[in-house]
Amino acid sequence: MRIPRFHLAGLAAFVVASVLVAGLIMVSGCPRHAVEPEFRAVPAGIPVIRVLIARVGSGEGVGIATTGSYTIFAAGRIVADSMDPLPEGRLSHRSGGWSLHAAGYIGDKLTVSTRGRSCVRVGANSYRGKVVFSIDQAGRIVAVNHVDMETYLAGVLARELYQSWHIRTYKAQAIAARTYAMYEMGAFGKTHRYDLRADQSSQVYGGVSAETDKARRAVEETRGMVLAAGPEGREKIFRAYYSACCGGVTNSVYVITGPPVTSGPLAGGQTCRDCASCTRYRWAPVTVSKEVVYRALSRRYQQVVDLNGLKTIKIVEVADCAGGGADFKPRPVWIDVVGLNGRKVRIRAEDLRMSLLADGYPRAKRLYSMNCRVRDVGGSIVFDRGRGFGHGVGLCQWGAQAKAQKGWPVEKILSAYYPGAKLFKAY
Numbered sequence: 001m002r003i004p005r006f007h008l009a010g011l012a013a014f015v016v017a018s019v020l021v022a023g024l025i026m027v028s029g030c031p032r033h034a035v036e037p038e039f040r041a042v043p044a045g046i047p048v049i050r051v052l053i054a055r056v057g058s059g060e061g062v063g064i065a066t067t068g069s070y071t072i073f074a075a076g077r078i079v080a081d082s083m084d085p086l087p088e089g090r091l092s093h094r095s096g097g098w099s100l101h102a103a104g105y106i107g108d109k110l111t112v113s114t115r116g117r118s119c120v121r122v123g124a125n126s127y128r129g130k131v132v133f134s135i136d137q138a139g140r141i142v143a144v145n146h147v148d149m150e151t152y153l154a155g156v157l158a159r160e161l162y163q164s165w166h167i168r169t170y171k172a173q174a175i176a177a178r179t180y181a182m183y184e185m186g187a188f189g190k191t192h193r194y195d196l197r198a199d200q201s202s203q204v205y206g207g208v209s210a211e212t213d214k215a216r217r218a219v220e221e222t223r224g225m226v227l228a229a230g231p232e233g234r235e236k237i238f239r240a241y242y243s244a245c246c247g248g249v250t251n252s253v254y255v256i257t258g259p260p261v262t263s264g265p266l267a268g269g270q271t272c273r274d275c276a277s278c279t280r281y282r283w284a285p286v287t288v289s290k291e292v293v294y295r296a297l298s299r300r301y302q303q304v305v306d307l308n309g310l311k312t313i314k315i316v317e318v319a320d321c322a323g324g325g326a327d328f329k330p331r332p333v334w335i336d337v338v339g340l341n342g343r344k345v346r347i348r349a350e351d352l353r354m355s356l357l358a359d360g361y362p363r364a365k366r367l368y369s370m371n372c373r374v375r376d377v378g379g380s381i382v383f384d385r386g387r388g389f390g391h392g393v394g395l396c397q398w399g400a401q402a403k404a405q406k407g408w409p410v411e412k413i414l415s416a417y418y419p420g421a422k423l424f425k426a427y
């Protein structure tokens with residue numbers, strides 16, 4: 001397989017900058033009182049990604065430690081540098097300064113950087129690279145892991161897939177996750193504190209703690225490979241969504257982003273019988289009382305509070321994927337939440353499920369997708385004829401696993417879920 005090299009103007013500049021800075025650090029060593037380096041010396045050409053790993057109250061603080069040598073930067077200076085591990089301590093922030101063990105450091109930003117095999121522990125997980133702590137507008141501590149893309153992916157794959165799954169499933173997932181991450185790097189921009197979150201709202205990332213040999217191997221064997229789509233010579237990286245189980249046919253990205261998408265690699269409508277072994281391929285009806293639905297939506301949307309309670313839910317728009325065939329059942333995309341006072345608020349169907357999950361309602365965990373029928377039965381809303389797990393857009397993990405077991409090569413698995421997309425080497 002010959003994979004062409006991919007050039008993304010902004011990304012190329014970003015990579016060049018990181019290599020240059022890394023080079024300067026190696027030439028000049030690490031002088032004391034130096035301005036904090038923006039990037040660690042990472043293998044040539046690999047971009048550094050910034051992942052939000054924790055957000056906690058500044059007084060409450062966060063438990064940190066390192067497993068080996070470390071350097072702490074605060075207010076643009078090296079304030080601690082040791083060849084020994086940093087003992088477990090609580091990092092907190094009060095009245096303009098940081099407090100760790102018995103020491104205090106001024107400023108609103110503090111960086112713990114490691115060398116060699118040393119890692120930073122934040123809460124229960126350990127991370128390679130460096131962790132930047134800063135204070136957000138609400139006064140909370142925001143912890144962001146700056147880590148090279150390949151190391152990041154090794155900490156993602158094992159959290160997304162089962163350990164027993166095929167290496168080709170891992171490799172297809174590595175390429176999809178790298179494409180997604182590269183896209184996101186450009187989306188927020190450099191002024192934002194981070195590129196991605198470490199949970200399901202981006203990609204689940206567990207740092208070093210989550211790495212496995214299989215995950216590392218899949219990342220290494222697909223190094224720099226990404227998907228891009230568009231006219232010949234003008235292909236672009238896209239947000240390569242993926243989910244656990246599509247339920248029989250992939251969805252249009254329409255269900256996540258709102259406006260209709262009828263062409264391109266995320267248009268959906270790809271038949272997938274291969275995820276039938278997933279226990280959530282079809283799922284039992286879930287009944288949720290209207291009070292619970294109202295409470296969950298009120299916590300997320302101020303406008304819903306003004307409805308004075310939930311009268312009903314009306315489907316106003318369904319996804320219509322061409323190509324899904326007889327297996328395709330239109331699924332809700334936009335819904336109206338109708339209040340007891342007759343007013344209504346329009347939200348995406350996917351956000352109704354997210355609101356119920358975020359609210360911690362136990363039965364909502366069995367509402368595996370919004371690929372279902374929504375019915376008003378008086379005091380409750382029933383979600384039935386349920387299919388699939390997750391949003392069902394892009395790569396279907398259970399389907400990819402079945403295809404890998406059948407002997408499908410990685411490129412064929414990817415083109416089944418992202419039609420028209422091509423493989424490129426980004427670095």
Ligand SMILES: [Zn+2]
Pocket residue numbers: 245246247248249272273274275396398399
């Ligand atoms: Zn599927």
